[in-house]
Amino acid sequence: MTTQPFTVADVMTKKVLAVLPGAEFKEIVTSMERWKVTAVPVVEGEGRVVGVVSEADLLLKEEFHDHRLGLIEQMRRLDATAKAGSRRAKDLMTSPAVTVAPEASLPQAARLMAAHRVKRLPVVDASGVIQGIVSRADLLKVFLRPDDDLAAEVRHDVIEHLFPLSRRRVDVHVDGGVVTLSGEVRDSTRIPLAERLARAVEGVVDVRCELIAQDAGGDEK
Template sequence: MRFRRAGDVMTADTVRAGPSTPVADVVRSLAERGIGGVPVVDEDDKVLGVVTRSDLTRRGGGTGRSGRPGVAGGPGTAGPTAGELMSVPAVTVRAVDSIALTGRTMAARDIGRLPVVDEEARLIGIITRRDLLRVFVRPDSDLRDEILDEIVVRALWLDPAPLTVAVVDGVVTLRGRLAREADVSVAAGMAARVDGVVAVVNELTGRRARASG
């Protein structure tokens, strides 16, 4: 079975800036796109840092009358650049990283969006907490269908007829008797890894293999 990765749910249409991009342009991008930050990349699209609304406010920015981030400086003054205000080093995730790892990284760093990079560390997208929520907040019926089809039938090659899979608010309850006791823990473990599953109540039983000799 296939579990979703950061690259599966990221937004590929990514606003980005270069180190020399005027912060005024960054502010404009944040306001127009309604986003909280932009990655700063070099000529090879490798992520150097990130400029967020907090960076703009904390490092000589401020907010205008609309409450949007502003940039200090008046007419005729050279404003700061993205490279001067960006936070470094940038926290990124790889496109092949799991959704669970991506969520843990966001939680540990208390950030709401992460640049997604390829195997050569080049920027290919952005993933946000909202993207993760779309994965984890799934209808119970979808979870049940995926467990039955992808795990029970396709992965373990089991007959689903003697099994009951119930899902309520993301909590999966497995009931029934399997032909092999060894499959009991395997089925429960695989169900727990399905994106959107909160917990698994394992009430499966299985027949013990007869000792030879």
């Protein structure tokens, strides 16, 4: 296979809104509204990410604005009540931040988001310095790849490698990201692998495999 998988660096947003630990509550809210984002990294020094302030962190102030908690609930929600009474990023942020490396794969980033229930991840280098930010929407960018590009990649990286002798009898058609493989191949044992590899091409939505074995049989070597 010759095509390199997409990484976080390929889809991330490089222009990032970030705040310093001393940023005030209203400043953070105003910046998030202006940039239309739901969370901002908190950075210090040369841009090292030390935490993230999200809408959820900020909304705690509204949640507890006129709600007096009993002693047991206060003890159970110490972190939340502390944030509700805070006004600077260093006290509002969730730390340590959940981050991802630029070279991470898109499935790795998606799993991190799902596991930590976050909508975006700061992208940091080995020193923890921010390089960009990746959101759920960014991870979906691969599904915007043109059908012609997908067809060319499936043909080159899947069909030509698995079926070198019968590749000309295989048709690769892509419509709306859905790949259809049809035609005759010599080695029927490789058909399931062809379907699996085609499905793994980034940007492919689904695969319909209609490949059949030639009557003559024989392997593809």
